[in-house]
Amino acid sequence: MITPSSPSARILxxxxxHSALRVLDRILARGGFGEVRTTTDGTRVEALFREFRPDMVLLDLHMGAIQAPxxxxxxxxxxxxxxxxxxxxxxGDLSDESRLAVLSEGAADFINKPYSAGEVMLRVRNHLQTRLLHTAVREQNRTLEARVRERTEALERTAGEVLERLARAAELRDDDTGLHTRRVAELAGDLARAMGLPDGQVQALRLAATLHDIGKIGIPDSVLLKPGRLTPEEWEVMKSHTVIGARILAEGSSEVVRLAEHIARSHHERWDGGGYPMGLAGTDIPLPARIVALADVYDALTxxxxxxxxxxxxxxxxxIRSLRGTHFDPAVVDAFMDAVVPSLHAREAA
Structure with missing residues (x-):
């Protein structure tokens, strides 16, 4: 580790x-600094900085063709x-104007000429100590940020698992395998990606989509598990799973739960306004719900x-093609046909 008097500290x-530079070099050497690179050519400072990567730079105010600022x-x-x-x-000529000029560009301090060895070593060591502390704080922050990321990811995995198991519990009431929600979620994620949504939104939608039918928890078995066609009254009860699901998920604090609320409520809305529970149409239907609507119908029919x-x-x-622009958002259908269907065929072939 570099310390304020460490010989491994690099100084440019x-x-x-020439004579002033030799004096400065000797002062630094007597102070224990062996990693010192010097130059009398101001135009070479930038290249030497790139090559040497110093911990500190000592720079003369007047460097001939190029000035310190x-x-x-x-x-x-x-x-x-x-x-x-x-x-x-x-x-040796640090006027107020000169000081302001270099300070405005980011200079940290000044050393007067002719050199006083005591002053040089005091200022060099103080500023190396500042760099050392800054580096230590930066590394500590990186460590803390890494730990926070790890814990956040662990919490997100746990939350995701809880949501998935909750969705599976609801699905098992009318699907012995409980795989419908998983297939819909995967297909919805593929569709979202095909429509150009960012990766973060794709992952959030994929997880939220598993809860699209969570409201079925509140539907009586006599309706949910009926093998034949539902009566008009039973159909009204079945449709209420959208509202029940949204109520279960309401006022969520996480992005995924809020997204799941919109999907649960609106995934049976239709592009032409003929869906339920609110009769929304077109872009008034949240995009995630429009995506899940198609994924849900595809998996249900297959x-x-x-x-x-x-x-x-x-x-x-x-x-699905025949329902483009009536039941489904045309853009969602196009993305499904152009990007998702070929990948489905490829998976089946594999």
Missing amino acids: AADDD EVIRRLRALIPPEEHVPILVVS SDRPYRAAWSVPRVLEE
Whole structure:
């Protein structure tokens, strides 16, 4: 570890006065600093900085063709925002104007010429100590951030597992395998990605979609498990699973639960306004619900039900095409046909 007097601390010193630079080099050597790179050419400071990666720069105010403020500006562009590399300006003519010029570019301190060995070592060690503390705090912050990320990811995994098991508990009431919610969630995620949603939203939608039928918990078995067609009265009861689901998920604090609430309420709405429970139409229906609506219908029609056998995939695709612009959002259908269906075929072939 670098300490304020460590010989491993790297110092870059630049001064166009050869004799003054030799004096500074000897002072630093006597102070225990063996990693010192020097130059009398101001135009080489930037290249040496890139190569040497110093812990500190000592820079003469007047460097011939290039002045200290310009050199500092270029060096600051090379230093990452989270890193602290002190730049100390040395000069025998530190007027107020000169001080303001270099301070405005990011100089950390000044050292007067002719050099006082005591002053040089005191300022160098103080600023190396500042860099050391800054680096230690930065590393500690990185460690803490990594721990927070790990714990957050663990909590998210736990929350996701709880939501998935809750969805499976509801699904098992009318699906012995409990796989419908998983298939709908996977298909909805594929559709969301095909429509260009960011990865974070895709993952949130995939998890939220598992809860689209959570409201079925509140539907009586006599209706939910009836093998034949429902009466008009029973159908009204069945439709209420959307409202029940939204009520169960209402006022959630997480993005996923809030998203799941919208999906549970609106995944049976239709593009033409003929759906339920609110009769929403077009883009008034939340996009996640429009996506899940298609995924839900596709999986339902390609799966066996107590009252009918599964449809063939070609028949289901033709049905979905026929419902483009009436039941389903045209953009969702297009994304499904163009991007998702080919991947489904590829999986089946594999």
